[in-house]
Amino acid sequence: MPPRILAYSATAGFRHDSIEASIEALKAKESALDVKFYFTEDKSKFTDENLSQYDAILFLNNSGIVLDDTGKVALQNYLNLGGNFLAIHCAASALRDTPFFGRQIGAFFEYHPEIQESAVDVLDKTHPSTVMLPDKWRLLDEMYNFESDPRAIGAKVLLTADESSYQDPQAKEKTLRHGSPHPIAWYQERGAGVESHGIAGRSWFTGLGHCIEIWSDDLFLGHVMGGIKWVLQSKTTKAFNANGNVGNAS
Numbered sequence: 001m002p003p004r005i006l007a008y009s010a011t012a013g014f015r016h017d018s019i020e021a022s023i024e025a026l027k028a029k030e031s032a033l034d035v036k037f038y039f040t041e042d043k044s045k046f047t048d049e050n051l052s053q054y055d056a057i058l059f060l061n062n063s064g065i066v067l068d069d070t071g072k073v074a075l076q077n078y079l080n081l082g083g084n085f086l087a088i089h090c091a092a093s094a095l096r097d098t099p100f101f102g103r104q105i106g107a108f109f110e111y112h113p114e115i116q117e118s119a120v121d122v123l124d125k126t127h128p129s130t131v132m133l134p135d136k137w138r139l140l141d142e143m144y145n146f147e148s149d150p151r152a153i154g155a156k157v158l159l160t161a162d163e164s165s166y167q168d169p170q171a172k173e174k175t176l177r178h179g180s181p182h183p184i185a186w187y188q189e190r191g192a193g194v195e196s197h198g199i200a201g202r203s204w205f206t207g208l209g210h211c212i213e214i215w216s217d218d219l220f221l222g223h224v225m226g227g228i229k230w231v232l233q234s235k236t237t238k239a240f241n242a243n244g245n246v247g248n249a250s
Helices: 019-028 069-080 089-093 099-105 169-173 218-232
Strands: 004-008 036-040 056-060 084-088 109-111 116-122 136-141 156-161 183-188 203-206
Touching: 019 036, 019 056, 056 218, 069 099, 084 089, 084 099, 084 218, 089 109, 089 203, 099 203, 136 218, 183 218, 203 218
Parallel strands: 004 036, 004 056, 056 084, 084 203
Antiparallel strands: 116 136, 116 156, 156 183, 183 203
16 A cells, blocks of 8 residues: 555635645646545544554645644644654645644745745755756745744755845845745754654655646656655655554555
8 A cells, every 4th residue: 555645735824726736736646656645624634543544744835723722732643653744835834823833844934025936046956856956946936934944943955045036125124034045945854843752754845836837847746746755765654664653554
């Protein structure tokens, strides 16, 4: 049986009109990835029993407080048991009331300039989520600014925004707190949202993914697919470790 991934796209604030396109794009990649996605916007699915089936949880363009207290506890328990985690774009604006979620993502979203043609630089060409990318990747997307530097909790930055490639008038009036160079995508070998007694799985985040069109872009899809493949190779879940506590036993 292939690894199972719960893809959660519930929103309680701004809703991206690319969510439906992203779901269709991910469904189309199931075979190539050799995974099974389970898509939901039902927060009641966040229970210990249900989450125990999955090798990874993907937060997909969420916003606002999209889990109740029961769901937050179940997510924390899942991460403590070695569950893997992915998050895309506006997921960094979800669950701001939940510190462990912020650590597991790496940083919360602060603001973004107008969507425009921009460029990102690839810092690490060896990672499965960047190996297909040009050194300077030009695309139409939002360049997120973040409330903190993900490197402060141990994240390794993969992509950075080339701030000279786009206009951000607000930046002159703000003290940007995400560090330099400007992080846009990163990974954690051991997710920082796990409690001290837990078994940490992997975490991967990209700040890209705003537009409908980007979900049919081969480079972007390769970026996301590489993140998914990398996360599952943690060997902390049943898909690749018979002794795992959560996941789909092969």
